[in-house]
Structures are given as structure tokens and as C-alpha cells.
Amino acid sequence: MKLRKIKFKIDLKAIFDYILLIAVTSVILFSILISLPLTEKFLNGASYDLSTLDDSYWSKEYTLSLTSNDVNDAEKVRDILFRRLNRYGVENVSTFKMYDDDKKSIKVILQTSKSKDIVEEILRNPFQIQIVTRKDDVDFNNEEDPYAYMMADNYNTTGWVRKDFRNVYITELPTSSGDKANFAMFKTWITKNGAFQKFLTENNGKYIGLSIDGFVTPFLVPEGPNKVFAIPISTTDPEQVKAIDILYNSGSMPSMYTVTSEKDLDVDLVEINYIYLSIGLFVALLVTYIFLFISKNISNNIVIKTFLATILSISLYISILKILQIPIDLFILAIDVLLVAILTKVLCENNSKNIYVEIMIVILGLLLMILGIGYQRVLGFEIIKLLLLVKISLIFSSWYINKVKDILKK
Amino acid sequence: MSIFLSLWNNWTIYEKSTTSIIIFLIFVLIGVGTKYLTKSTSLTLVAMLSLIISGIITLLSLWFIKDVLNIVVSSTYLLIPTVILIINTLNLSTFITYYIQEKDSKKFNLIDLKKEHIHDTINLSVFIGLFTSAFSIFLKNDLFNISLIIGLISISMLWINYYILYKLVK
Numbered sequence: 396m397k398l399r400k401i402k403f404k405i406d407l408k409a410i411f412d413y414i415l416l417i418a419v420t421s422v423i424l425f426s427i428l429i430s431l432p433l434t435e436k437f438l439n440g441a442s443y444d445l446s447t448l449d450d451s452y453w454s455k456e457y458t459l460s461l462t463s464n465d466v467n468d469a470e471k472v473r474d475i476l477f478r479r480l481n482r483y484g485v486e487n488v489s490t491f492k493m494y495d496d497d498k499k500s501i502k503v504i505l506q507t508s509k510s511k512d513i514v515e516e517i518l519r520n521p522f523q524i525q526i527v528t529r530k531d532d533v534d535f536n537n538e539e540d541p542y543a544y545m546m547a548d549n550y551n552t553t554g555w556v557r558k559d560f561r562n563v564y565i566t567e568l569p570t571s572s573g574d575k576a577n578f579a580m581f582k583t584w585i586t587k588n589g590a591f592q593k594f595l596t597e598n599n600g601k602y603i604g605l606s607i608d609g610f611v612t613p614f615l616v617p618e619g620p621n622k623v624f625a626i627p628i629s630t631t632d633p634e635q636v637k638a639i640d641i642l643y644n645s646g647s648m649p650s651m652y653t654v655t656s657e658k659d660l661d662v663d664l665v666e667i668n669y670i671y672l673s674i675g676l677f678v679a680l681l682v683t684y685i686f687l688f689i690s691k692n693i694s695n696n697i698v699i700k701t702f703l704a705t706i707l708s709i710s711l712y713i714s715i716l717k718i719l720q721i722p723i724d725l726f727i728l729a730i731d732v733l734l735v736a737i738l739t740k741v742l743c744e745n746n747s748k749n750i751y752v753e754i755m756i757v758i759l760g761l762l763l764m765i766l767g768i769g770y771q772r773v774l775g776f777e778i779i780k781l782l783l784l785v786k787i788s789l790i791f792s793s794w795y796i797n798k799v800k801d802i803l804k805k
Numbered sequence: 806m807s808i809f810l811s812l813w814n815n816w817t818i819y820e821k822s823t824t825s826i827i828i829f830l831i832f833v834l835i836g837v838g839t840k841y842l843t844k845s846t847s848l849t850l851v852a853m854l855s856l857i858i859s860g861i862i863t864l865l866s867l868w869f870i871k872d873v874l875n876i877v878v879s880s881t882y883l884l885i886p887t888v889i890l891i892i893n894t895l896n897l898s899t900f901i902t903y904y905i906q907e908k909d910s911k912k913f914n915l916i917d918l919k920k921e922h923i924h925d926t927i928n929l930s931v932f933i934g935l936f937t938s939a940f941s942i943f944l945k946n947d948l949f950n951i952s953l954i955i956g957l958i959s960i961s962m963l964w965i966n967y968y969i970l971y972k973l974v975k
Contacts, residue, residue, distance in 0.1 A: 473817050474818045474819050477817040478819045481819070487880045490815075490817060492815070506880075663879065665946070665947045665948050667944065667945075671945075672943065672944070674943055675942065675943025676940065678940075678943065679935070679936045679940035680936075682935055683932060683935040683939065686931070686935055687931070690931075692927070692928055726881060726947075729940075729944065729948055729952070730951075733888070733937065733955065734891065736936050737892060737933060738895065740929065741899060744925070745899060750902075751902045752898040755834075755894050755895075755897075756891065756894065756895065759890065759891060759894055762830055763827070763887065766823045766826055766827050767887075768820055768824070769880060769883075770880065770881070770883070770884055771883075774884060774887050774888070
């Protein structure tokens with residue numbers, strides 16, 4: 396009796412494809428589930444709440460009274476204040492002129508989610524800078540006046556002010572004790588470099604100082620050539636360092652001022668409900684893509700690919716925000732969703748011919764990030780992130796749909 | 806026009822200069838980029854005119870909201886010009902890309918470009934129209950207005966772009 400041989404032909408590649416597809420499908424579903432609202436109610440031990448900026452917002456009105464009565468000075472102060480607050484990322488700043496013949500005041504109204512302490516530090520400090528030398532008749536070692544070295548009245552002005560320097564570079568440098576600390580390095584304009592080096596050489600081995608709003612930080616001029624004027628910064632907190640950088644590098648303040656009044660205001664935010672936003676998105680995508688599918692205006696392949704890429708981009712983005720607990724403005728998220736839907740549709744239909752479209756969007760995003768005001772800067776950064784996410788989602792969607800098709804054919 | 810004049814007059818030099826620089830750079834980049842890539846003056850003119858018209862329409866819509874509909878224009882509304890600019894740039898880049906890809910092919914003519922563009926315009930109009938209207942229903946107050954305005958201006962711009970292309974590119 397002959398025994399028939401049974402051969403098992405195992406297609407390892409097909410098995411691997413199945414497993415891979417199942418794993419990838421799980422990841423997609425997981426991402427969609429995390430991005431949905433109220434998921435946290437059904438998952439114990441993990442927090443998937445969307446962190447919004449709504450509770451971080453505060454709003455306040457300040458009135459600043461200037462010492463100078465010159466309109467040009469007042470306009471420059473208003474300009475520098477706006478520039479400082481905008482650079483720090485304050486979302487909403489309005490400055491109003493209150494100019495009388497004998498008094499110049501500025502009203503500043505702001506609404507922001509940024510740290511109140513730092514925003515107020517930026518706003519309250521005029522940061523008027525000048526380099527000073529010690530007066531000969533003042534005893535800086537007098538034990539009865541230990542703060543003599545700090546008072547600008549004890550120093551002579553030198554004529555060296557902020558506008559003589561093109562930039563104040565904040566960097567970490569080694570200290571005499573071997574540790575590292577942040578320093579503000581003053582970089583002169585090329586035309587003034589020789590004169591500034593001459594000034595420092597004249598004060599070789601002596602204490603001079605940097606006066607900021609009437610308080611002086613002493614600086615011992617080192618011996619030797621190519622002297623660097625670097626003032627230590629007393630904080631290591633990155634946010635504080637950023638604020639100091641902004642204060643140093645937002646123009647030369649032409650007038651001192653004081654905050655004469657301040658008033659807390661109600662926060663005025665766009666009303667939006669995350670649950671309604673999600674339902675709206677779901678319905679909008681469903682209605683739009685069902686219509687596109689039925690109308691046969693576009694090939695079904697493209698409709699499916701665009702739909703999958705849109706769902707994937709949005710769910711991945713929201714999942715990343717939720718998992719990493721990155722706070723976001725809900726109304727910005729709503730605009731993001733709108734942009735993702737349009738961006739995915741345009742990029743998917745043009746397929747491989749997108750390089751110019753992508754370059755234009757990146758340039759536009761960068762322009763808004765660098766030169767934009769308030770929320771424009773936020774949107775500039777968002778559009779670049781979203782473009783990247785949409786690109787990845789489109790590549791992934793093509794791969795996924797092809798894999799599913801391959802498996803269905805077998 | 807009081808909204809724009811009071812806004813402009815109250816702006817700081819920084820706001821005026823950065824906004825002017827952004828507008829100038831966008832004009833230069835899109836204008837020079839289109840001319841360099843397509844070598845076509847008429848297409849460059851289409852791109853420039855489209856940017857100018859989209860700017861005017863967006864400003865007029867903000868005026869309409871404030872002065873005719875009596876809605877307080879908060880800072881959030883000022884995002885509308887930015888979103889419209891992004892969508893318009895997408896639309897302009899799409900037909901410029903099509904032109905660059907196809908201009909060297911023997912079968913290509915400008916009628917093809919117009920056909921491709923009307924196809925894109927219809928598709929995108931339907932998409933934006935359906936998406937923004939369905940999405941807006943679930944939003945309220947300012948965001949409802951913003952979403953609808955973005956949808957309406959975007960669709961208008963798509964058709965204005967087509968009209969300019971149809972008239973200028975022959």
C-alpha cells in the first residue's frame with residue numbers, strides 16, 4: 396500500500412502580510428479611538444483627555460505713563476512693547492494711544508495663555524540700557540551703603556547705549572568657578588567695534604557697569620586684547636532666559652515708563668465644544684465622501700485613499716496631542732481640521748506632482764511663523780506640522796490600500 | 806471702511822511693517838516663482854491678480870460682517886485672511902504645477918490646462934462647500950461664522966481664479 400505524501404506549502408510572506416496588516420489596522424483603530432472624545436471614560440489607568448488652553452487664558456488692561464512727552468518716543472515705546480509681547484507669543488495684544496499735550500500714556504490690553512509672571516515682567520520693565528563707569532567720589536566699599544554698586548546715580552554715563560549694539564547674544568559660558576551660566580554678550584556694529592574696544596581698553600582692569608532701568612550690574616574689564624562685554628544672567632530657567640533675550644533684543648527703549656493702573660478683564664474666548672466639534676467633523680467627512688463616492692466625479696480609489704488619509708491625519712494629530720498632553724486652542728483645532736481636509740484632498744488628487752504645492756505651503760508657514768502676529772504665528776507652525784502629517788498619512792494610506800487589495804486578490 | 810482705517814491707525818509700526826513685509830514677500834515669491842517656473846507672463850498675471858482679489862474680497866467680507874451684520878469682529882476673525890491665503894495658494898500652486906508638468910508634452914495645449922482647472926475647481930468647490938456647511942452646523946457663534954465665511958470665500962476664489970485664467974490665458 397502506497398502512502399500518499401501530503402505537502403504543506405506555507406506561504407510565509409502571505410502570513411507575514413496578514414499579521415502586519417492586522418497590526419497596522421489595530422494601530423489605526425487605536426489612534427481613532429484615542430482621538431475620539433470621552434475615550435478616557437472607558438479606559439482605566441490611562442488619561443486621554445485633550446488638554447486645552449482654555450483654562451490658561453487670562454486678560455488684563457494696563458495703563459503705562461511715560462516720562463517723555465515726545466510723540467515719537469511714545470510711538471516707539473508702543474512699538475517695542477508690542478514687539479516684545481508678540482515675540483513671547485502673547486496671542487492677543489492691543490495697544491492704544493492716550494496722548495495729551497502734557498502727558499503721554501499707552502493703554503495695553505492683552506489676552507493670553509502664556510505665563511502671567513513672565514508676560515508682566517516683559518511689560519513692566521522698560522529695560523533701558525546704558526554702559527556706565529564708576530564715579531571717583533563714591534566709596535563702593537562703604538559697609539554702611541552695601542548697595543552703592545547697584546545705584547545708577549553712583550555712575551557716570553558713557554554714551555554707550557543699546558542702539559550702539561547690533562545684538563545681545565544670550566549664551567552659556569563657563570564661569571570662574573568652572574560651572575556654566577548664561578551670559579548676555581554685547582555685539583557691536585562693525586563701524587563701532589573699534590571705538591568700543593578703545594573704551595574697554597581705557598578701563599582695563601577697572602569695574603564698569605551695565606545700567607538697566609537705573610540698576611547696575613558691575614563688570615570687571617579683563618586685561619588683554621579683543622575684550623568681550625558679557626553680563627551674567629541670574630537665572631537658568633529657559634522661559635526666564637527667553638524673556639530676558641526678548642527684553643535685550645527688541646529695540647532701544649527711548650523713554651522710561653511706569654504702570655499707573657491695571658485692571659483684570661473677563662477672558663473672551665471663542666465658544667466651542669470638543670464633542671460637537673468631533674461629531675461635526677465625523678458628519679462632514681461622511682457627507683462629503685459619500686457624495687464624492689456616489690457622484691463618481693473622482694475615481695473611487697482616490698476617494699478611499701483621501702478619506703483614509705484624512706481620518707488618519709486628524710486622528711494621529713489629536714492622539715499625539717492627547718498622549719503627549721500638548722495643550723491646544725480648540726478653535727485652532729477646528730481650523731486645523733478644515734485645513735487638513737482640504738490639504739489632503741488637493742495633495743491626494745495631484746499625487747506625485749505636489750512638490751511645488753508643498754514648497755509654497757512650507758514657505759507660507761515659515762513666513763507666518765517668523766513675521767506673523769498673534770494667532771498667525773500659531774497657524775503658520777500648525778500648517779507646516781499638518782503638511783508633514785498629511786504627507787505621511789497619504790504615503791501610508793497608499794501602502795495600506797495596496798496591501799488590502801493584494802490580500803483580497805489571493 | 807472705518808474698521809480698516811481705525812485698525813490701521815491704531816497699529817504699531819511693527820504690526821504695519823511685518824504685515825506689509827508678509828504681503829510683499831508673498832507677492833514676490835508667488836510672482837517670481839510662477840514666472841520662473843512657467844515662463845508665462847499670463848499665468849504670472851493670473852497668480853498676482855488672484856492674490857489681490859482674494860485680499861480685497863476677504864477685507865470686504867470682514868467689513869460686511871462688522872458694518873452690515875453688526876457682528877463684533879474679534880481677533881479670531883483676523884485668522885480668516887490667513888486661511889484664505891493658504892487655500893488660495895493651494896489652488897494656484899495646483900494649476901501651476903499641472904502647467905509645469907504638462908507644458909513640454911507634445912499633446913499639451915492651453916485648453917487642456919483650462920479643462921484640468923475647471924475639473925479641479927468643480928471638485929474642490931463641491932468638497933469645500935459640503936465639508937464646511939456640514940461642519941458648520943455643529944459649531945456656534947464666532948466659529949460658525951468663521952467656518953462659513955472661509956467656505957464661501959474659498960469657493961468664490963476658486964471660481965474667480967478660473968475666470969481670470971479663462972480670460973487671461975489664451
